[in-house]
Amino acid sequence: MFKKLSLLLLITISSLWSDIEVYFQEDEIEYVPKHLISVEFLMGTISRSEANIDEKVTIHDRSIRSTGIKIGAEDMGLRLFFSYRPLTIDGIFTYSYGLELDSMIVTDSIWKLFYGVHIGALNYKFDSGDSYKEENSPYYGFELGIIAEVFENYDLEVGARYSLTHPENSSISTAYIVDEILNYYLAINFKY
Numbered sequence: 227m228f229k230k231l232s233l234l235l236l237i238t239i240s241s242l243w244s245d246i247e248v249y250f251q252e253d254e255i256e257y258v259p260k261h262l263i264s265v266e267f268l269m270g271t272i273s274r275s276e277a278n279i280d281e282k283v284t285i286h287d288r289s290i291r292s293t294g295i296k297i298g299a300e301d302m303g304l305r306l307f308f309s310y311r312p313l314t315i316d317g318i319f320t321y322s323y324g325l326e327l328d329s330m331i332v333t334d335s336i337w338k339l340f341y342g343v344h345i346g347a348l349n350y351k352f353d354s355g356d357s358y359k360e361e362n363s364p365y366y367g368f369e370l371g372i373i374a375e376v377f378e379n380y381d382l383e384v385g386a387r388y389s390l391t392h393p394e395n396s397s398i399s400t401a402y403i404v405d406e407i408l409n410y411y412l413a414i415n416f417k418y
Contacts, residue, residue, distance in 0.1 A: 260417040262305065264296040264383070270409025272315060288315055290409065296326065300417070303330045309346065322348045326369065336375040340385075343368050348391050348407075365391035365407065373415070381415040 274286045290313055298307035305328040312321045324346015331339040345366045371385025389407040 259299060259301040262296070262298045262300055262307070262415055262417055264298070264307065264413045264415045266294045266296065266311075266383075266411045266413035268292050268294060268311070268409045268411035270387075270407065273406040273408075275405055290315055290407075294411075296413070298326075300330075303332055304328065305330065305340070305342075309344075315350075320349050322346055322365065324365070328369070330373070338373040338375075339371075340373060341368070341370040344387065344389070363391050365389045367407075379417050381417065383413040383415055384411070385413070386410050 269289070269291045272288045272290060274288065292311050292313045294309060294311035296307040296309040298305055305326075307326040307328075308323075309326055310321065310323045312319065314320070324344055326342055326344040328340045328342030331341075343366070345364070347362045348365050349360065349362050367387060367389035369385055369387040371383055374382045376382050387407070387409050390405065391407060392405070
């Protein structure tokens with residue numbers, strides 16, 4: 227008796243379950259995947275802590291200005307980019323490359339807000355007197371900004387990035403670590 231009742235209850239629940247429709251508001255929005263090419267112009271600072279043999283710690287801020295290129299895709303409110311940025315720091319050419327993942331807050335207007343995370347590597351050259359020591363150091367951080375759809379295939383993007391990285395240079399008299407990179411940028415995105 228108990229087995230028959232359990233079987234009947236299971237059949238009834240399974241038939242009801244198949245008739246239940248789950249509704250998500252996102253189902254009404256039709257997402258069309260798009261490829262993106264972005265050119266950005268950035269400026270910012272690199273903060274570096276320096277300690278010498280007298281055990282004094284000094285914070286050095288270096289300004290950076292650069293252009294960069296990002297290639298990626300956008301789908302369902304997410305963007306994924308591969309980025310490359312040539313940099314000049316203290317008169318020395320260097321570069322960074324990485325991945326960026328953004329989540330967009332889509333509105334009905336031409337404006338979109340986004341926030342995201344990024345990881346990558348920073349190629350850094352240290353001045354060690356008569357030569358330069360080169361090192362690749364990982365970086366990671368977060369970003370946020372706003373996007374304005376200027377034309378159907380073009381967006382204008384304004385954002386900020388905060389990154390942490392740790393290339394180290396140690397010599398007999400001084401040691402320093404790059405701690406923080408903060409930059410602001412303006413980008414033009416081409417969507418196709």
